[in-house]
Amino acid sequence: MPEPGRPLRARIPAHVVYRDFPEETVVLNLETGQYHGLNATARRMLEALDDAGDVELAVAQLAAELDVPRSRIEAGLSKLCAGLAARGLLELHDDQAA
Numbered sequence: 001m002p003e004p005g006r007p008l009r010a011r012i013p014a015h016v017v018y019r020d021f022p023e024e025t026v027v028l029n030l031e032t033g034q035y036h037g038l039n040a041t042a043r044r045m046l047e048a049l050d051d052a053g054d055v056e057l058a059v060a061q062l063a064a065e066l067d068v069p070r071s072r073i074e075a076g077l078s079k080l081c082a083g084l085a086a087r088g089l090l091e092l093h094d095d096q097a098a
Contacts (some may be wrong), residue, residue, distance in 0.1 A: 001077075008054070008055040008092060008093075008094055009053060009055070009078055009092070009093050009094070010049045010050075010052075010053065010054070010055055010058070010081060010090055010091070010092055011053060011068050011091045011093075012046075012049075012050055012075065012089070012090060012091075013029075013088075013089075013091055015029060015030045015031045016028065016029050016041075016088075016089050017030060018038075018046065020043065024037045024038060024039060024043075025037070025038040025040075025042075025043040025046070026038075027046065027084065027089045028089075029087065029088050029089055031088075031097070032088055034087045034088055035087075035089075036083065036084060036087055036089055038080075042076075042080055043075070044062070044066075045058070045062060045076065045077050046080070046084075048061050048062050049077070049081070049090070053064065055092075058077065059073050059074050059077055062077070064095065065067075075080065084094070
């Protein structure tokens with residue numbers, strides 16, 4: 001994980017797709033077959049990350065949209081990012097990374 005305090009970028013790799021189903025959203029790595037199911041809140045978090053490309057921007061957007069304390073959004077988004085990155089479903093890097 002990049003250093004705390006540095007801008008953190010998030011990117012869904014080209015070989016990863018996500019699809020909505022009635023009860024969940026499934027994120028799938030087409031290269032490995034690894035997948036993860038998301039509830040409606042996690043799906044919205046992933047969409048915000050995908051749109052913003054920046055974790056801090058996604059946190060700000062979600063906190064305003066959901067009227068939830070920023071600290072709660074940060075905790076949930078951090079957990080989601082870590083889980084997706086561990087499965088190869090999300091790439092994380094800081095702006096200083098080479």
